[in-house]
Amino acid sequence: MSTKFKTDKVRLSYAINMYEAKANDKGEMKFGVTLLIAKTDTVTIERMKAAAEAVKRIKQPGKDDAFYKAWPRTIHDGDGTKPSTGEPYGPECKGCWVVAVSANEKPGILSLIPEFNPTTDKAHSGDFAKVSLTAFWFDTGTNKGVTFGLNNVLLLERGERIDGRTSAADDFADEIGDAF
Template sequence: MDNLCNVTTGKVRFSYVHLYKPYAYQQGQEEKYQATVLVPKSDVDTKARIDAAIEAAKLKGTAEKWNGVCPPIVSNPVYDGDGVRPSDGMAFGPECKGHWVFTASAKADYPPEIVDSMGNPIINQSEVYSGMYGRVNVTFFPYMFGGKKGIGCGLGPVQKLEDGEALGGSAPKASAVFGTGVQPTDGVGTGRVNPITGLPW
């Protein structure tokens, strides 16, 4: 049953990436490794396998957690990025448009393996960020917490496939802020400008 609940995605984009250090969004919450996964709606295969894994997790929950009864509405961890966030009714960010969205997490004592496209561990943490593209292995599982029954998503190994435009929260690159160091040309002489007067040398 556990294998049926496990999915390795196709190429996805990552957001809210906390893969090297456990993180809690609110004080007092349990800190976890986590990432939000954006699955393109064009990737019908990955979505079908996710749906099947969630159904398998419901069967597991009915057998092992929910006293033999599957509730009529089970909290589902996968959301429509073209819709609104269930927590506050606000629209998802623009990066979520055209995607299925879910967050996968792992407890602080289960750090995920993070590898590059060749399968080698990524040591340089700056290479792993919100906005990059890759694949991820996740496991959907049933839970019962505070009387609420639902399906959660456990975070497994992450593979970075390629870079993407960094999503909010990251510092801008120096070249974007200051330019590339090439002095603006003015069409006169060498094109060099006196930094004090602003006039051509």
């Protein structure tokens, strides 16, 4: 079993964190993104569970089968509440599994979006992508389990922005006409 895998099409949230590192709860600078995985995407979820099982079998040998098959605690139900605050997830998370992934280094980002220029454009929260991930074991002393590290991103298509922002061209369309 491999611990590295690729997702099918997922929606990105907090996409800016793929470009700009942010301090985590320990003060470590991390690049990351939150993946919104449609609950109908059983292929991606099965890949995640298989990679998590592989990590557990390596890091925690000799456990019973139920331990290895258990759902990773870092995958959350977007129809439920956030484990950190108890507040409900936003409407963009409904019908999705939610998983935050991170990396010490900036991920490689490629794009299949025709109008996307990787030197000047950035992915937005709400865009769709395929993502390369690696499952790994974490142990903070009081909290341990399997989580997923961010490797690379292939942008597939623009989606409705989650953050509510609009483009300058949209905001000024009546002033600029067809100039853009």
